[in-house]
Amino acid sequence: QKEVEQDPGPLSVPEGAIVSLNCTYSNSAFQYFMWYRQYSRKGPELLMYTYSSGNKEDGRFTAQVDKSSKYISLFIRDSQPSDSATYLCAMTWRQGGSEKLVFGKGMKLTVNP
Amino acid sequence: DAMVIQNPRYQVTQFGKPVTLSCSQTLNHNVMYWYQQKSSQAPKLLFHYYDKDFNNEADTPDNFQSRRPNTSFCFLDIRSPGLGDAAMYLCATSRDLASQETQYFGPGTRLLVL
Numbered sequence: 401q402k403e404v405e406q407d408p409g410p411l412s413v414p415e416g417a418i419v420s421l422n423c424t425y426s427n428s429a430f431q432y433f434m435w436y437r438q439y440s441r442k443g444p445e446l447l448m449y450t451y452s453s454g455n456k457e458d459g460r461f462t463a464q465v466d467k468s469s470k471y472i473s474l475f476i477r478d479s480q481p482s483d484s485a486t487y488l489c490a491m492t493w494r495q496g497g498s499e500k501l502v503f504g505k506g507m508k509l510t511v512n513p
Numbered sequence: 514d515a516m517v518i519q520n521p522r523y524q525v526t527q528f529g530k531p532v533t534l535s536c537s538q539t540l541n542h543n544v545m546y547w548y549q550q551k552s553s554q555a556p557k558l559l560f561h562y563y564d565k566d567f568n569n570e571a572d573t574p575d576n577f578q579s580r581r582p583n584t585s586f587c588f589l590d591i592r593s594p595g596l597g598d599a600a601m602y603l604c605a606t607s608r609d610l611a612s613q614e615t616q617y618f619g620p621g622t623r624l625l626v627l
Contacts, residue, residue: 408553443603443618444556488555499610503555
């Protein structure tokens, strides 16, 4: 079992739809939970990160963490064509004295006008 | 703007011909990372530098080496590229190694091996 599981999609939605992206994980030692957005031919950029269970909002984006279920989600409200990108979940934990960042495979999202 | 710069954006090399990818940063961050990302896969950490200290991931092949001559620059050397090394190579930086530190990624170099 991989440490971080993410459905790679692809996912195609109409403009204005609510999008839900999810990841599950198996390592209880993960401390920080992040969502990165990666446009085609670009490097990932950090969208949101959170530490504790619960919800964190930033504009149209909401990150949700459920540590008891080892499940994280990213919700995008009123999705726009400019949201079309690959979304990667990522988590950090400490291994051998240094921090490790582990990514999911990424979900490719297309928002159609 | 402060940023992470990678050159070249696209690199074509021949099977077995050494190649060097370059990364520079204007963020003055202590940590620089190199990731390999194959199509539809998660970025995979190859190694990182904390200042001058080099940390290799256990499963990174010996074919991959890195140099960090100063704070701003870090290089990825692939000694004898194979067809399986064709991928996007991402450089990232962070201020420190703590879990909460954000990693800032460059745009990547896409490597093609002929």
